[in-house]
Amino acid sequence: MLEILQIPVWRDNYAYLARCTATDTVACVDSPEAGPILEALAERGWSLDLLLNTHHHPDHIGANKVLKEKTGCRIVGSCHDPERIPGIDRQVDEGDVVQVGEQHARVLFIPGHTRGHIAYHFEQAQAVFSGDTLFVAGCGRLFEGTAEQLWSSFQKLMALPPETKIYGAHEYTLSNIRFALSVDPDNLALRVLEVQAQALRETKQPTVPSTLAQELQTNPFLRVDRSEIAQAMDMPGAPPAQVLAELRARKDTF
Ligand SMILES: [Zn+2]
Numbered sequence: 001m002l003e004i005l006q007i008p009v010w011r012d013n014y015a016y017l018a019r020c021t022a023t024d025t026v027a028c029v030d031s032p033e034a035g036p037i038l039e040a041l042a043e044r045g046w047s048l049d050l051l052l053n054t055h056h057h058p059d060h061i062g063a064n065k066v067l068k069e070k071t072g073c074r075i076v077g078s079c080h081d082p083e084r085i086p087g088i089d090r091q092v093d094e095g096d097v098v099q100v101g102e103q104h105a106r107v108l109f110i111p112g113h114t115r116g117h118i119a120y121h122f123e124q125a126q127a128v129f130s131g132d133t134l135f136v137a138g139c140g141r142l143f144e145g146t147a148e149q150l151w152s153s154f155q156k157l158m159a160l161p162p163e164t165k166i167y168g169a170h171e172y173t174l175s176n177i178r179f180a181l182s183v184d185p186d187n188l189a190l191r192v193l194e195v196q197a198q199a200l201r202e203t204k205q206p207t208v209p210s211t212l213a214q215e216l217q218t219n220p221f222l223r224v225d226r227s228e229i230a231q232a233m234d235m236p237g238a239p240p241a242q243v244l245a246e247l248r249a250r251k252d253t254f
Contacts (some may be wrong), residue, residue, distance in 0.1 A: 002125035020101025031063035049189040054131025055082035055117040063122040081116025112150030113140035138176030147245035162213035173207040189217040
């Protein structure tokens with residue numbers, strides 16, 4: 001089994017520990033800050049074997065060097081961005097497999113948010129660590145890639161089994177839902193999600209992970225090929241990537 005521990009860091013970041021229970025092998029996904037990750041390891045008596053980075057932003061690689069010094073973990077990151085992943089030991093690309101004990105993660109190359117962004121899909125555990133590319137009801141900003149690249153990255157994620165749990169790196173759900181409802185107001189699944197997410201946040205519980213099935217129903221950025229989203233952008237019949245570009249631009253200033 002893969003045991004996944006979610007570690008809230010700062011106001012809205014999540015780091016994750018993923019442990020193969022059969023072999024006691026532990027991987028950390030992204031490293032915003034060393035303290036909470038080292039504490040979580042110490043509390044459980046776990047030792048860190050691997051650090052899997054999704055992309056180079058400081059709130060994802062900030063504690064790479066400290067974690068490597070303190071635990072001796074091996075650092076895995078994108079072969080499209082090695083110079084921006086501190087301490088990288090192994091460069092991975094689309095289709096590569098990272099072993100975490102008896103569990104394995106297949107790497108998906110999903111550029112758009114950054115030019116080197118990758119995700120880690122644990123097939124047996126039905127979990128994908130999507131970094132800042134896909135959030136609950138939203139997505140990360142287009143900093144370095146094109147809308148075409150991001151749409152093709154989304155299609156890779158959308159091709160995973162619908163029960164796949166999506167472990168994004170931020171708790172942005174409530175603000176994402178507010179924007180999503182502004183462009184997709186008649187989406188009943190989105191209304192239901194709003195009520196559920198509000199209840200969770202009122203008691204400080206995470207809304208992450210969601211499932212791919214939920215995102216396909218509610219996330220407007222995965223629904224840019226639907227007529228209602230194109231219509232909301234005043235772009236009926238436009239290609240999905242163009243609708244995505246407009247949708248992302250509107251979210252940037254929402
Ligand atoms: Zn980022």
